[in-house]
Amino acid sequence: MQTKRWCLQVHRSEGEKTRKRLLEEGVLDRLCRIRSDGEYLLIPVIRKIEGAVCQEFTCEQEKKDLPRFEQVGGIAIMQDDDPSGAADILASKKTYHTVLFAESAVEGPFRTKKFKVLAGRDTTATEYIEYGHHFSIDLALAYFSARLSGERQRILSLMNEGERVIDMFAGVGPFAIPLAKKASIVYAGDINPEAVILMVRNIARNRLTNVVPILSDAINLPDIIMHPADRIIMNLPLHSIPFLTAAFRMTRPGGTIHLYALVSREDEYIDTLRTFPAKNVEHRYVRSYSPDRFHVVYDIVRGDG
Ligand SMILES: C[S@@+](CC[C@H](N)C(=O)[O-])C[C@H]1O[C@@H](n2cnc3c(N)ncnc32)[C@H](O)[C@@H]1O
Numbered sequence: 413m414q415t416k417r418w419c420l421q422v423h424r425s426e427g428e429k430t431r432k433r434l435l436e437e438g439v440l441d442r443l444c445r446i447r448s449d450g451e452y453l454l455i456p457v458i459r460k461i462e463g464a465v466c467q468e469f470t471c472e473q474e475k476k477d478l479p480r481f482e483q484v485g486g487i488a489i490m491q492d493d494d495p496s497g498a499a500d501i502l503a504s505k506k507t508y509h510t511v512l513f514a515e516s517a518v519e520g521p522f523r524t525k526k527f528k529v530l531a532g533r534d535t536t537a538t539e540y541i542e543y544g545h546h547f548s549i550d551l552a553l554a555y556f557s558a559r560l561s562g563e564r565q566r567i568l569s570l571m572n573e574g575e576r577v578i579d580m581f582a583g584v585g586p587f588a589i590p591l592a593k594k595a596s597i598v599y600a601g602d603i604n605p606e607a608v609i610l611m612v613r614n615i616a617r618n619r620l621t622n623v624v625p626i627l628s629d630a631i632n633l634p635d636i637i638m639h640p641a642d643r644i645i646m647n648l649p650l651h652s653i654p655f656l657t658a659a660f661r662m663t664r665p666g667g668t669i670h671l672y673a674l675v676s677r678e679d680e681y682i683d684t685l686r687t688f689p690a691k692n693v694e695h696r697y698v699r700s701y702s703p704d705r706f707h708v709v710y711d712i713v714r715g716d717g
Pocket residue numbers: 521522523554555556557560580581582583584585586587601602603604607628629630631647648649
């Protein structure tokens with residue numbers, strides 16, 4: 413079947429390297445055939461990524477319509493308690509080892525969900541790769557979402573080499589670990605001991621020596637971290653506002669705080685942010701959450717006050 417798809421156009425000499433990278437990042441469209449265009453190859457991808465162009469491809473049809481699910485590593489998470497759909501999902505790809513049903517929304521201080529195993533291995537743990545970084549995850553023990561991968565890359569692209577970074581709600585390390593590539597040091601705190609244990613493992617797996625895991629309530633971080641940061645990550649979208657005073661205490665004048673919040677209007681917290689010594693605040697849509705609420709990120713530059 414001929415169909416239009418997003419693709420990357422790369423020189424033949426770069427073809428295999430690019431294909432492997434896209435496969436590793438989970439964006440290679442494996443249902444469509446890579447095609448050549450003179451000395452270039454057109455490599456199809458499943459969504460619009462940086463540098464992608466739209467071209468015609470010959471694609472196989474999906475074998476069977478699968479129910480909706482979110483993929484995290486080898487785990488598929490369904491929105492419905494549907495064992496037969498779960499069996500279809502499990503059979504659809506060799507890499508899936510477990511299909512889960514989320515029995516609750518994110519809840520409690522650790523922001524975890526309760527899960528029921530619908531098919532496959534009886535586990536909530538898996539391995540996940542994002543932009544070449546390896547993560548051990550256990551969805552029942554510590555929060556993790558693959559949906560912020562683009563946002564993590566955006567923050568990385570804003571960074572200068574050698575920055576000092578603090579991630580106040582670090583979870584298993586999905587911000588802290590990629591940002592360590594440019595940072596001189598990343599302090600990564602979380603209140604959930606299981607998240608910190610997984611983060612320690614992930615730091616070691618990615619052979620990093622500049623990420624400092626801290627088991628602590630974020631409110632206490634200003635008493636633990638003595639040097640001001642160039643950049644702070646605050647990814648606790650429902651409850652981050654009460655931690656802003658601590659974040660401002662830890663940021664140097666001119667440094668940036670990235671505050672994630674759940675809102676129904678992008679400028680919802682602008683008046684609150686004006687009560688802090690902020691020199692500049694920009695906001696941007698991150699992703700939808702419910703029909704009337706979405707995640708926004710405020711990029712806040714600290715003033716001198
Ligand atoms: C939405 S998750 C984000 C985790 C990680 N940044 C990510 O993107 O996957 C929020 C994290 O904040 C942690 N947390 C909640 N309250 C906290 C507090 N008072 N101090 C430190 N960490 C907290 C939770 O355990 C959870 O891991």
